[in-house]
Amino acid sequence: MTDTKPSEPRAPHEPRAHRFRSARRVPAALTALAVLAVAGLFLYDLAAVRAGRPAMAWRRELARQLDRQTPADLAVQLGGGILAVAGALLLLMALAPGLRGLLSMRTPEAGAGTGLRAGIGRKDAAQVLRDRAMEVPGVRSVRVKVGRSRIGVRATSHFRELDDVRADLDTVLAAGVEELGLAHPPHPRVKVRR
Incomplete structure (x- = not known):
């Protein structure tokens, strides 16, 4: 894991992660x-x-x-x-690229010369983020949908203040997205209701 924030510019020697294409x-x-x-x-x-x-x-x-x-x-x-x-x-x-269900992940610097590529499915990323969101106190249920540029999160809270739950969810989801190591991290959009 690197401590690089997704909004920071890419290092000049780091290769750019391209979308996956189907072989057809x-x-x-x-x-x-x-x-x-x-x-x-x-x-x-x-x-x-x-x-x-x-x-x-x-x-x-x-x-x-x-x-x-x-x-x-x-x-x-x-x-x-x-x-x-x-x-x-x-x-x-x-x-058209074809494999739109795969999100490109950052590759370590050691894999830059080997052509190593990594990806994670959108549904798998959504499941990981959903599990992380369910750990937040006060969250009863969560639905997560991961797109190429956004992550839609709909949570239901049952005993805490909605603003507190939303703040905790923002923190947990930001950490979860960073741990996924996506090359182009989508931005979470959180909605919490009773």
Whole structure:
């Protein structure tokens, strides 16, 4: 554990913790296989035509359809729109990090050169903070929801003053967040009621 406060600037030699990204190996492999199959089919048919054989029936039919249809036809516009939306969706999925449920943790200086990365799940972090909050005297129940930038805490108190319980919860949660060692610690937002 380090005594560094989350609000202090990062040391120049300390690496920046990036978000975790999903590997997406299976979708990438399936997309590559589909593109390879279609390209191979077109290449085979093109080579067959160049060798003096007739084109495949599906390609002749496709050429006839393209000859009859114009860009002003509704079917062509619908098909183009569907393909554009599918392409935009694939681009979004490729650029999005994917593993949003993991929060990056600070790594020790010794692990800086080894590529060591650590993370904790949001639900696990919420459970740790909930257990810490339940130790506060006067707290009957607590619900904790951990997001990327905020921690939502709803507590029910049953015998102490609400301001005292809220102050104790703020202190305990600040210590709990620091002990989690998150690279970008979220800020707790505490609500206490009877």
